[in-house]
Amino acid sequence: xxxxxxxxxxxxxxxxxxxxTRRTGDRGRAEELAQETFARAxxxxxxxxxxxxxxxxxxxxxxxGRNAATRERRLVLVKDEDHVAPYEQPDxxxxxxETRLRVRAALAQLSERDRxxxxxxxxxxxxxxxxxxxxxxxxxxxxxxARARKRLLDVYSQGEGGTHVARG
Amino acid sequence: xxxxxxxxxxxxxxxxxxxTARAAAEAHLASCGDCARRFAEATAMARQVxxxxxxxDVLPAPVRIVTxxxxxxxxxxxxxVTSMQRRIWTLRRxxxxxxxxxxxxxxxxxxxxxxxxxxxxxxxSAPAVxxxxxQPVMMxxxxxxxxxxxxxxxxxxxxxxxxxxxxxxxxxxxGTASPAVDVVASPLSALLTAPVDAASRVSAEEAAMRPTAxxxxxxxxxxxxxxxxxxxxxxIAADGTALVLVIAPTTAAEVKPDARAAQEFTVSTAxxxxxxxxxxxxxxxxxxxxxxxxxxxxxxxxxx
Numbered sequence: 001x002x003x004x005x006x007x008x009x010x011x012x013x014x015x016x017x018x019x020x021t022r023r024t025g026d027r028g029r030a031e032e033l034a035q036e037t038f039a040r041a042x043x044x045x046x047x048x049x050x051x052x053x054x055x056x057x058x059x060x061x062x063x064x065g066r067n068a069a070t071r072e073r074r075l076v077l078v079k080d081e082d083h084v085a086p087y088e089q090p091d092x093x094x095x096x097x098e099t100r101l102r103v104r105a106a107l108a109q110l111s112e113r114d115r116x117x118x119x120x121x122x123x124x125x126x127x128x129x130x131x132x133x134x135x136x137x138x139x140x141x142x143x144x145x146a147r148a149r150k151r152l153l154d155v156y157s158q159g160e161g162g163t164h165v166a167r168g
Numbered sequence: 169x170x171x172x173x174x175x176x177x178x179x180x181x182x183x184x185x186x187x188t189a190r191a192a193a194e195a196h197l198a199s200c201g202d203c204a205r206r207f208a209e210a211t212a213m214a215r216q217v218x219x220x221x222x223x224x225d226v227l228p229a230p231v232r233i234v235t236x237x238x239x240x241x242x243x244x245x246x247x248x249v250t251s252m253q254r255r256i257w258t259l260r261r262x263x264x265x266x267x268x269x270x271x272x273x274x275x276x277x278x279x280x281x282x283x284x285x286x287x288x289x290x291x292x293s294a295p296a297v298x299x300x301x302x303q304p305v306m307m308x309x310x311x312x313x314x315x316x317x318x319x320x321x322x323x324x325x326x327x328x329x330x331x332x333x334x335x336x337x338x339x340x341x342x343g344t345a346s347p348a349v350d351v352v353a354s355p356l357s358a359l360l361t362a363p364v365d366a367a368s369r370v371s372a373e374e375a376a377m378r379p380t381a382x383x384x385x386x387x388x389x390x391x392x393x394x395x396x397x398x399x400x401x402x403x404i405a406a407d408g409t410a411l412v413l414v415i416a417p418t419t420a421a422e423v424k425p426d427a428r429a430a431q432e433f434t435v436s437t438a439x440x441x442x443x444x445x446x447x448x449x450x451x452x453x454x455x456x457x458x459x460x461x462x463x464x465x466x467x468x469x470x471x472x
Contacts, residue, residue, distance in 0.1 A: 005433055006469065009462035022224040035437045035461060042434060096223065103220045122221045127184045142184065143175030149213045156220060 005042060012053055013038070015123045020057055022119055025104050033060050051125070051132035058116055058133070106155035114148035121145060172196055172203050177210045387411060387467070411457035411467065417450060433468060435461045444468045 013034060020030030037057040046052035107115055113134065120130045131138040172180075172193050179185045180193050197204045387403035403411040434445040442461040445454050446468060455468050 005435070006462065006465050009465065013460075013462055018225055022221055025224065032437060035435060035442075038435060038461070099220075099223050103223050106220075107224075118217065119221070121182070122218055127179070127182070140175075142177075142179035142182070143173075145182070145214075146174035146178040146210070149178070149210075149217045152217055152220070153213055 005038065008038065008041060008049055008053075012050060016053055016057055019054065019119050019123050020061065022107075022122070023058075023061065023115070033057055033064070036060055048132065051129045054120060054123070054125070055133040062112075102156055102159040103152075105159060106152050109155045110148055110151055114144055114151065117141060117144045118148040118152065171200065172207075174206075174210070177203075177207050178214070180207065181210045181214050411455060411459070411464075413471070414454040414456075416452050416454075433465050435465070437461065 016034045016037065017027070017030045020033050021027045024030055024033075034057065037053055037060060040056055041049065041053060107118075110118065113136065116134055117130055117136065120133055125133065127138050127141045130136065130141050136144065176185070176189070176193055180190065185193060197207055387405050399413075399415045401413045401415075403413070405411075436443045436445075441456055441458050442464045443454060443456045444461065444464045445452070447453070453468070453471065455464060455471070457464060459467075
């Protein structure tokens, strides 16, 4: 089977990088993971690309988490990607960053499975695809999402009080 | 019916229930204020989560212009070679050789050509450049050597002049074209203004090895270095993004068993630069630039 890599990129690259950026908080790292994922797709063309690509990307992320050596070189890329949008007022930038940090902190409180399911759903995956990408049974996904959404919002709103103190 | 559980409520929110289950859940919600309220909450939660996750998105950084000083270019090329060796997919020997020759090409040109003279000087220097390119006496064994030779305080000027007997040369003689252009050691602005003609020093043999399409939409070929068996061509776009294409004969060792030639692109990234490789008609192509891989593949497709 021939693999139309161009089409694969067009259809899934943006979404994959977005998901990985949300997951890692590091766009440079997300880009690299996405590239490795597509490289694997070239080596072994998947029949059902979307769940396959996201599953591979999440696996790579887990593998990478166990390999501190690779992280070192990725740190270089982080600086390049972090930037403040032009013309943004310092206050707006500050609030945006504050929100971002709180969302990240809340996301970190979720179990890995809950987090993955939440992020995949946010990318428009239906439950069948989430099931294929995570190995979770389809019947468990509604419950998982209910728990993950509630937890994320709970932790996020808990952080609301403390941050204002820091601002003053 | 008993109350609808949280999982089912979220399945309803996400429109994931089958028709039967959906009808049953909706019938219950219509008659149970408590569950109807929980459904509204679940809907709001899903929306709020989506919004919050959106705050994590980092906008793509604006395209950066990599200052094309030779030292920087060599450093990048060298870094790419070493880091790509660590990649999970195979980096084949010819590609490495090609990268090394790219380095050699830069080093050689900067190190040898120091002319600053008039038309006559330019004419004389032209064959010297071309001839030495066939015998790269300063061929470094590693990129580091090349980088050192380039980073000398007094970076020499490189002159690219038309080949003796070429159309460009006769134009120079007739006064219809500028005799020579300083290129490699110049800043970006000079690269952008360098006439394409000055770079088109291509032998007939090499011309036969070129891709069918020699230009990339939106890019201007600004420099071409031809070494034995390997051609390196640099393109630049109006926004300053640069691409490098290296063409070398495909060795027996790297021929893919199921070669479907140019249909198969291999993509890798390192140091913020993407590399696309493919094979076509016995030649191996490596296209590299600070572009998203999909853009690079699009451009590679133009060269097929």
